[in-house]
Amino acid sequence: MRTALHYYVTLLPSLQYEQSDEVSYVLNITRLPDSCQNSPQLYELMDSQFHINLSLAFYEITVYAKNKAGPSPSSSTLVPLLSAPELEGKLFATVQDGNILLTWSPRFQCDFFIVNWGTNSSKMETKTFMEKMENVTLTGDFENMKKYTIMIHLYPEYCECDEFTNENTFGITYNYAEESVPIAAPGSIVIKNITKESAHISWEEIQEENCLGFLVGYVIHYKDILQNTTLY
Template identity: 60%
Template sequence: MEGGWVQDVLTEAPSITVTAKAIAPGKQRVTVEWEYMQKEHVSGYIVNISRIPDSCRTRNESYKLSDTQFHVNLSLAFYKIWVAAENSAGFSPAASVMVPVSPKTEFIGKIFATVQKNNNIFLTWSPDIECDFFIINWGTNSSNMETRAVMEKQDNYSLTGPFEKWKKYIITIHLYPEMCFCGSFTRESTFGMTYIYAEESVPNAGPSNITIRNISKHSADIYWEEIPEKDCFGFLVGYKMYYTDMSQNKTLDVIVNSTSETSWKLTGLARGNKYEIKISGLTKKGEGILSAPYVFQTLLYDEGEFRMIVVLSCLGIIIIILLSASVCAFVLHRTKRWYFPKVPNPKHSNITKINEEISTKSVPRLLAPQDEHDGDSAHFEVVEVSSMGVSTLDESADEVDVSSIHETQTRFLKTNCQRSPCGKETPTTQGPAPHDYTGTKAVCKPAQRNPRTMHEIGRPQHMPADVTKKKTVLSFSDYIRENQSMN
């Protein structure tokens, strides 16, 4: 069917990946893998291997496969692999890739090349090649390679030119050790490999992508990329770095005697200065063109020092703020005292204290309530105390004539002692009691429910023993009753 045939046409090329692994001196195992999007319409795959340049007899070898993986052992010559899918309708577009050289490949021997005055390249090798058949390849790249088959045993060979100047040539020798004659390139092994310039010059460009890292007060790490091979114009033997102190317009240089080193640590720099960096490549012919300049500045302080400065600065600011606040508070306080003096408070005046002391001394406390509360009513103890001590009213009597002192006691109590609602006495501001009883001490006490006689009440603790018998004890109810009878 025409419609079905159109659907079977393969329009996509496979996606290829190639890897190489060294398996023996001068030999590597190449693995080819691919994927195909239209694999449901594929009946098989075609793998074609082409040697560049061709060998003594064949150039291409083809393999028809149904799998999507292929292994083959090859020498270290240039090879190109094509992969295409096929079905009844035809072939798909082919995908191609160059076979890489394994980075850890070893060789059977070594090749030594020198340029002669007639622009020829003279080759020698070690050890000697035992076979009387070997192949020599030389060229600048995979698309510009030449081949020469040597069919006799030799220990040297001269390659005739012309050879381009400032171009790097790759030279290889390949053997067929199993048969010592021309055969399939899958049997080929590489004896050795070398590189040479027919004529060298200085690099035509400097390193690119210069970067500065780990900048400190006195050092910096300089990194750069290699000079491309097409711009080297000779075998690179090292790099030369110029660094200029822009503050003093002073330039120094450093030579890096290694092509594998693409970094350098500059030391002995002045802190806080700007430096300009330029780098050039070196060959046997001399120094090449300088790179573009790159400017950087060293640090005034290392990272740790900078942190310490920040911390100390913050502490200093805090201290200044606290001191300023203290000074402002002091000045404000002094200003307030100067412009707004404090008005004296009479409550705290010394005159008031003196008046209180005088009042206390001039108005004796004659009546004081006792701590004991035996009942609902109160009674008083009246004790006569003379200036020389405690005097008795009547030494021979056990009781005192109460009626003789009622009038005086009434006036005294009305004048100097008032009963407050809470049971406390309030001294009046009137003068002292009559002269006859200035030494009399009146004590207000709550009276008992059943008043006792003078003989039943014991001696107060604050009086001497000889005064106990000369004490008159009056209950408050008796006193009121006698007082009413007098009035």
């Protein structure tokens, strides 16, 4: 199963100077948050492409060019999180007394692992565990109606802190400390292909930030206008 991702970093055109022996690129990769005090990692390159293995943690990539006269302005970007990655482990998060109980399957052999959780890349918490465990309890001031991303990362080769390029993501899950009802309605309802027996109905999905919880579906009500009777 895939537990690490392979990235090709292509430098932005605004940073691509005419290639020469006097021009190089400096690539700065920072893990968010830094879990093993080994971030950022700096690479000086002569090419405008770079291949690197990264886990599913959040990373910020900054790059600038330099020549004998000095450095250029820099450009930065965040490595996007895949929506449905294929991972070895399954995580299960449940809310208990204001905390989040995290369990997983299958068990992993390492007695060293890292848990990250938060609502976005700039609000990720990190905690390191140095013993074999079957579950952990995440504590803190969890925001209600905010979707939390929760991940477990391993360093399977040595089962201890190492460069983040050797980090693998075991599993990922999502949870809300407390859910509420959506605060927005589906938009742009369109009805077409109407016949005596059917019609095709479509609408714009509610944006995630307006769901305030896991959206389980949509309910459609329709009625006979002539008889003023709700059919469903």
